[in-house]
Amino acid sequence: MGVLEGLVQGLYAAVSLQVLPYLIGGAILGLIIGIIPGLSGHFAMAMLVPFIFRMEPTVGITFILAAHATVAQGGGMTAILFATPGTGQNAATLLDGPKMTEKGEAGRAVGAAMTACFIGAFFGVFVLTLLLPVLRKVVLLFGPPEFFMLAILALTFIAVLGGAGSVNKGLIGGALGLMFAFVGMDSVTGAKRFTFGLLELWDGLSMVPVLLGIFAVSEMIDLWITGGSLARKAADGAHESMQKQIFAGVMDTLRNWWLVIRCSAIGTTMGLIPGLGSAPAAFVAYAHAKQTSKHPEEFGHGAIEGVIAPESANDAVEGGALASTLAFGIPGSSSMAILISALLILGVEPGPKLMVMHLDLVFLMIWTVVLGNLMGTILGMFIANPLAKATFLRGSLLVPILLCIIVTGAYIFHRSWFDMIVVLVFGLLGYAMKKLDYSRPAFIIGFVLGLMVERNLYLSLKLYGGKFLFQPLALGLAVLTILVLVYNIVKIVKSNRRAGIGVK
Amino acid sequence: MFHYGNRSGDRGDLRLVLLFLVVILMTVSVAGFASAKSIKDAAAFYKGKNLTLVVPYKPGGGYDAWGRLLAPYLGKYTGTRVIVKNMPGAGGMLGINEVYTARPNGLTINIQNAVAAVTNQLVGVKGVRYDLLKYNWIGRVTTDTRVLAMRKGAPVKTIEALINSKSPIKFGATGLGGSTYVDAVITKKALNLPIEIVHGYDSSSEVDLGLLRGEIDGTYGSYSSRLGMVKAGEQFIILQSGKKRAAAMPDVPTWFEVAPSEKAKEILSVLTAMHETGRPLAAPPGVAPERIAFLREAFDKTLKDPDFLKSIKKAKKEIDYVSGQEMEEIIRTSLEISDPEIKKVFVDAVKGDI
Numbered sequence: 001m002g003v004l005e006g007l008v009q010g011l012y013a014a015v016s017l018q019v020l021p022y023l024i025g026g027a028i029l030g031l032i033i034g035i036i037p038g039l040s041g042h043f044a045m046a047m048l049v050p051f052i053f054r055m056e057p058t059v060g061i062t063f064i065l066a067a068h069a070t071v072a073q074g075g076g077m078t079a080i081l082f083a084t085p086g087t088g089q090n091a092a093t094l095l096d097g098p099k100m101t102e103k104g105e106a107g108r109a110v111g112a113a114m115t116a117c118f119i120g121a122f123f124g125v126f127v128l129t130l131l132l133p134v135l136r137k138v139v140l141l142f143g144p145p146e147f148f149m150l151a152i153l154a155l156t157f158i159a160v161l162g163g164a165g166s167v168n169k170g171l172i173g174g175a176l177g178l179m180f181a182f183v184g185m186d187s188v189t190g191a192k193r194f195t196f197g198l199l200e201l202w203d204g205l206s207m208v209p210v211l212l213g214i215f216a217v218s219e220m221i222d223l224w225i226t227g228g229s230l231a232r233k234a235a236d237g238a239h240e241s242m243q244k245q246i247f248a249g250v251m252d253t254l255r256n257w258w259l260v261i262r263c264s265a266i267g268t269t270m271g272l273i274p275g276l277g278s279a280p281a282a283f284v285a286y287a288h289a290k291q292t293s294k295h296p297e298e299f300g301h302g303a304i305e306g307v308i309a310p311e312s313a314n315d316a317v318e319g320g321a322l323a324s325t326l327a328f329g330i331p332g333s334s335s336m337a338i339l340i341s342a343l344l345i346l347g348v349e350p351g352p353k354l355m356v357m358h359l360d361l362v363f364l365m366i367w368t369v370v371l372g373n374l375m376g377t378i379l380g381m382f383i384a385n386p387l388a389k390a391t392f393l394r395g396s397l398l399v400p401i402l403l404c405i406i407v408t409g410a411y412i413f414h415r416s417w418f419d420m421i422v423v424l425v426f427g428l429l430g431y432a433m434k435k436l437d438y439s440r441p442a443f444i445i446g447f448v449l450g451l452m453v454e455r456n457l458y459l460s461l462k463l464y465g466g467k468f469l470f471q472p473l474a475l476g477l478a479v480l481t482i483l484v485l486v487y488n489i490v491k492i493v494k495s496n497r498r499a500g501i502g503v504k
Numbered sequence: 505m506f507h508y509g510n511r512s513g514d515r516g517d518l519r520l521v522l523l524f525l526v527v528i529l530m531t532v533s534v535a536g537f538a539s540a541k542s543i544k545d546a547a548a549f550y551k552g553k554n555l556t557l558v559v560p561y562k563p564g565g566g567y568d569a570w571g572r573l574l575a576p577y578l579g580k581y582t583g584t585r586v587i588v589k590n591m592p593g594a595g596g597m598l599g600i601n602e603v604y605t606a607r608p609n610g611l612t613i614n615i616q617n618a619v620a621a622v623t624n625q626l627v628g629v630k631g632v633r634y635d636l637l638k639y640n641w642i643g644r645v646t647t648d649t650r651v652l653a654m655r656k657g658a659p660v661k662t663i664e665a666l667i668n669s670k671s672p673i674k675f676g677a678t679g680l681g682g683s684t685y686v687d688a689v690i691t692k693k694a695l696n697l698p699i700e701i702v703h704g705y706d707s708s709s710e711v712d713l714g715l716l717r718g719e720i721d722g723t724y725g726s727y728s729s730r731l732g733m734v735k736a737g738e739q740f741i742i743l744q745s746g747k748k749r750a751a752a753m754p755d756v757p758t759w760f761e762v763a764p765s766e767k768a769k770e771i772l773s774v775l776t777a778m779h780e781t782g783r784p785l786a787a788p789p790g791v792a793p794e795r796i797a798f799l800r801e802a803f804d805k806t807l808k809d810p811d812f813l814k815s816i817k818k819a820k821k822e823i824d825y826v827s828g829q830e831m832e833e834i835i836r837t838s839l840e841i842s843d844p845e846i847k848k849v850f851v852d853a854v855k856g857d858i
Contacts (some may be wrong), residue, residue: 046563050572053815143717185594187679188704190856192630197632199601249836259652274713275706279655328716329732337709341569345819352736415561415590454702462702463674463719 003132003359010363012365014371022055023368026066027375031383033067034074037402038212038409040087041071045338049345057346057365064342065368068335069121070376072278072315076113077380080307081106081391082402084216084221088207089314091444093281094215096108096299096306101231101391103302107242110384111249113311114377116260119253120312121373123264124319125366127220128326132355132362133185135327140274145468147273149477151449154270154280156481157287159488161441167492173439174446180205181450188458200418207279209410209422210447216406217427218434225394230391230398242385252304253312259289259305262311267313271320273452274332278317280448283441285313291488318369326355326362391478542794543801547583550610550798557582557785558614560599562814562850564593566729570645570783571615573819576813581802584611587604595681596620597631608790610799616780619683622838626847627854629681638789640796641831643803647782647824650687650745651756655715656738658722663742663762666722669698676711676720677703680856684708687724689853690775691743691759694768697740715739727752728821745779771846777838782824784831800828 013019023388026048034045044067052060075086080097093113100109131138140151158174159167183194184204195201223230253260263285270281289309290299299306321332329351332335343350348361355362390398433440460468469478537809555578557572567592573688575586591599596617599702606612624632631825652663659673666673677685685703692699702720705711708729714720716738719754740836744756763769806812807825816823826834 139713140717143714143719185679187706190680199594199598202631203592204596274710324713328712328738329736330712330716336526337565347818349732349735351732352738414592416593455706458704459702462704502739 004358006363007361010365010367012058013360013364018048018056019059019364022059022063023066023371024375026063027113027372028379029038029068030067030372030374031074031379033399034071034076034086035157035383035387036074036208037078037082037084037086037196037216038208038404038413039071040072040089040208040413041068042335042338043413044068044071045335045342049338049342052342053345055346057343057348057361060346061076061348061361061365062368065339065365066372068339069315069318069369069372070379072311073114073117073373073376073380076117076311076314077110077387077419080109080113081384081387082398083219084406085211085400086493087209088407089278089282089317090310091211091215091367092286092310092314092441095286095310095441097303098219098230098303099302100307101298101388104231104301105393106231106386106388107245108249108252108304109307110388111174111246111381112252113249113307114246114380114384115250115253116263116308116312117315118373118377119257119260120267120315120503121263121318122370123261123312124268124316125322125369126319127265127268128260128322129363129366130297131323135355136352136392139324141473142272144456144459144463145471146473146477147480148453148460148468149474150270150273151452151456153444153477153481153484155449155453156485157284157291158439158442158445159485159492160291160437161283161286163444166437169437170248170439170442173433173442176438177443177446177448178200178450179446180210180443181447182454185457190498192418198418200416204451205422205447206414206416206419207277207448208413209419210280210426211444212406212410213423213426213428214430214433214440214443217423218430219442220399220403220406221427221431222434224399227395229394231388241386246381247386249304253308256305256308259292260308262292263288263309263312267316269318269330270313271317272323273320274324274330275334275453277333277448278314280445281317282310282314283445285309286441291491292293315373320450322365322369325350328352329354377464512588538776543798546610546792546795546798549795551583551595553584553611555579555582555586555725556612557586557588558599558603558612559590560579560592560614560616561589561590562598563590567596567615567617567783569819570821573812573815573821574615574645574785574806577806577809578802580809581805582799592629594753595679597629597837599635601631603786606788608788610787610791610795611789613785613799615645615783615785618644618784618835618838619648619778622778622835623681623686623850623854626839626841627851629854635789636835639835640787640789640791641828641835642785642796642799643807644782644784644785644824644826644831644834645807645832646822647779648728649726649750649753650683650779651727651730651741651753652691652722653715653730653734653739653741654722655718656719657718660721661740661742663757666697666699666742667695667762668759669780672698672700673722674720675699675701676705676714676723677701678707678711679703681854684711684724685856686850686853687745687775690771691724693849693853694771695759695762696764746776766792770843774841774846774850775835780834781831781838796828805806 030044033039045064048064072089075090076093078084079090079093080085080339083098085091097109185192185202267281286309289305290296313377321336324332325336331340340350407420410419507562536558557571559568561567571588575588579586600621603614625636659670675688677688688701711723741756744758759772
C-alpha cells in the first residue's frame with residue numbers, strides 16, 4: 001500500500017459513519033478528563049480499554065486515541081482558568097495563563113491555547129508522516145548518550161526560568177527538584193535514597209501528585225489566604241466579549257506562527273525520548289519563548305506567548321512519542337504502552353509489520369490525533385465561557401471544591417493514599433516557594449529530568465566509557481548546550497549590568 | 505505451555521511422605537461431608553459482596569491485564585463484584601505486604617509475581633513483611649518460560665558460540681534485582697557465560713531499543729515478552745529455562761542441556777523451581793478454610809470457562825494452571841535451598857555483589 005493511498009484510506013476510515021461518532025465521543029471524554037485536575041491522558045486510555053474489547057479495530061483505536069488527544073486541551077483550560085494543571089503536561093501553562101485570567105483576559109488565553117494545541121498536534125504528526133519512510137533510522141539515532149545530552153540541554157533552561165530575575169533562586173529551585181528526583185531505590189546500585197524506611201517511597205515520588213502539590217495546592221492556599229476570586233478584574237459584558245476574546249486569542253497564536261513552529265519542533269524532538277512525557281517539553285518551550293522574546297520581563301505577568309509556547313509543545317510531543325510505537329511497537333510513553341496493549345486486545349500487532357501491512361491503520365491514528373485535536377479545540381472554545389464564570393466565584397467557595405478535586409485526582413492516578421499526603425506536603429512546599437520567590441518551574445524541570453540524566457549517564461559510561469560524549473549527535477548536542485548556556489549567561493550579566501547591580 | 509510438577513517425594517524421606525499422605529487422607533475423609541456444607545455457607549457469605557483483587561503493579565502492565573481478564577469470571581463464579589485495585593510500589597512488594605496484613609475475611613486477594621516474592625523472601629530483602637508459607641494459595645494462572653534472546657546481527661548465533669566467545673558479550677537488563685538481571689547473573693555464574701551485564705535500563709522496552717540500536721547484544725526475558733521481536737525478525741532465542749524444551753521452541757536447548765557440571769545443574773534447579781511459582785492468586789493468612797476452598801473452586805471454574813479461555817486467546821496469553829494445593833507445595837519447594845553455597849549465589853545476584 002502506497003503512502004498516499006494509506007493517507008486517503010485513513011482519512012476515509014476516520015470520517016466514516018461507523019467511526020466518526022466514536023472519534024467525537026472520545027474527544028469529548030478526553031476533554032472532560034483533561035479538565036479534571038490530576039486525570040491524565042494515560043488515565044483516559046486506561047479507563048476506556050475495557051470498553052474496546054468487542055469493538056472493530058478501527059473503531060477501538062479511534063476511540064481511545066481521540067480521548068488521549070484532547071486531554072491536553074482540557075488540561076490547558078483548567079490551568080488558565082483555575083491556576084491548576086489539569087494534567088502534568090499543562091504545568092508550564094500555569095506561569096502565564098492564570099495571570100491572564102486575573103487581568104480579565106481568560107478568553108484570549110483559552111483561544112490562544114486551544115489554537116496552539118491544535119497546531120502543535122498537527123505539526124507533530126505532520127513531521128511523523130514525513131519521517132515515516134525513515135522512521136526506524138530516526139528513532140535509533142537516539143541512544144543513552146543522546147538522551148543524556150538532551151536532558152542536560154533541557155536542564156540548562158533552569159537558568160532562564162528563575163523567578164523574578166534572581167538567577168540564584170532559580171538554581172536553588174532546580175537543585176531542590178533534582179534532589180527530590182533521587183528519592184527512591186537506585187536501580188543501578190539498589191541503594192535506597194531518602195526513603196526513611198517507607199516502602200511507598202521505593203519507587204520514587206510520582207510526578208502527578210508532586211506537580212499538583214507544587215502548582216495547584218499552593219495556589220489554593222494562596223487564594224484562601226488572600227481572599228478574592230481567581231479573576232480579579234471582571235471582564236465587561238461577559239458573553240459577547242468572551243467570544244471576541246477567544247477570537248483575539250486565535251489570532252494571537254496565528255500571528256506568532258513562527259514561535260508556534262519552533263516550540264512544536266521542541267515538543268516533537270523531546271517526544272522521542274522514551275518515558276519523558278510532555279511536561280518538560282512544555283517548560284523548555286516556555287523558556288525558549290522567554291529567551292527569544294523581545295520583552296522577556298512580561299513573562300510571568302500574563303504574556304500571551306507564555307501560554308502559546310507550552311501549549312503548542314505539549315501536544316507536539318505525541319508525534320515524537322508515536323514514532324517508536326509505530327516503528328517498533330515499543331512504547332515511547334506510558335500512554336503509548338496502554339495504546340499498544342489496546343492494539344493487542346484488538347488483534348492488531350503493533351511494530352514494523354503494522355507499517356507494511358496496515359498503513360491505513362497508521363494513518364487512521366494520525367488522522368485521529370489531528371481530527372481529535374480539532375474537535376477538542378472547537379469544543380473547548382464553547383466550554384470556556386461557562387467554565388470561566390466559575391472563576392468569578394469567591395475563593396472561599398471555590399477553594400474547598402477545587403481542593404477536593406485535586407486531592408482526588410492525585411489519589412486516582414495510582415490509587416494510592418500515600419499520594420494524597422504527597423500532594424499536600426508539596427502544596428506547602430510550593431506555597432513557600434511561591435511566597436519566597438524560588439522558581440517552581442525550575443523545580444519541576446529538575447525533578448522530571450534528574451533520573452533521566454542519572455540513568456543515561458550511567459548507561460552511556462557503562463556502554464562506551466568516557467568516549468560517549470564524542471559520538472557525533474551527542475557531541476552536536478553538547479556544543480549546542482554550551483552555546484545556549486553562554487548565550488544565557490551573557491544575557492543575564494548584561495541585564496544585571498544595565499540594572500547597575502551584580503548577580504542578586 | 506508445559507508443566508513440570510514437583511512431587512513431594514523427590515528428595516524427602518519416604519516415611520515422611522507416607523505419613524503425610526495418611527494425614528491428608530484422614531483429613532479428606534473426615535472433612536468430606538462437612539466441607540460440602542461449609543462451602544455452601546461460604547457461597548452465601550460471598551454472594552453480593554465486593555471482592556478486591558489487588559494487582560501490585562501499575563495499570564497497563566501484564567499483571568494488570570491478567571487481573572482485568574480474570575475479574576469478570578471470578579465475579580461470576582463467586583457471586584461477587586470483583587474490583588481490580590492497583591497497588592504498585594517497591595517492585596510489587598508493597599501489594600504483597602498489604603494483602604498479607606489485610607483483614608482475613610477472604611474479601612481481599614492478590615495476584616502475585618511469585619518469582620520476585622520468593623526471591624525477596626529467600627534473600628531477606630529489607631521491607632519484606634510477609635511469609636509466603638503462610639499465604640493461602642488459590643491457584644496459579646500462568647508461568648513464564650524464560651528465554652535468552654540475541655539481537656539480529658549479534659556476534660554469536662548459538663549458545664555454544666556464546667559460551668566459547670573470547671570477547672565479552674553485552675547483556676541488557678533493567679534494575680538491580682529485577683528478573684532480567686537475576687537470570688543473567690545466575691546463568692553467567694552457572695554456565696560460565698562470558699557476558700558483561702549492562703543494567704539500569706528503565707524497562708524491558710528500553711532494553712529492546714538498546715538491542716535495536718546494537719549497543720547491547722542480548723537479554724533475558726519471558727518467552728511471551730520476546731515473541732513480538734522474534735516474530736519481527738529482530739531477535740532470536742538461543743536458550744530456554746526449564747527441564748524440558750517447550751513445545752513452541754523445539755529447537756532451542758534448555759539451560760540444563762548446556763550446564764557444564766552438577767553444581768551448575770543444582771543452581772539452575774533452584775532457579776527453575778522459583779520460576780515454577782509463576783503468577784498465582786493468593787489470600788492472606790487466617791482466612792477461614794471453607795472460604796479458601798470456595799475461592800479455589802471458583803478459580804478452577806474460571807480457568808475452565810470457555811468464554812474466559814476465548815478472551816485469553818484473543819489477548820495472546822497462555823494459561824499454566826495448577827491448583828491451590830499444588831501451589832502450596834511449589835512455594836515450599838522454591839523456598840528450600842539447603843546448600844549455603846548456592847544460597848549465597850542467589851543472595852549475591854539479588855543484592856548485586858557478583
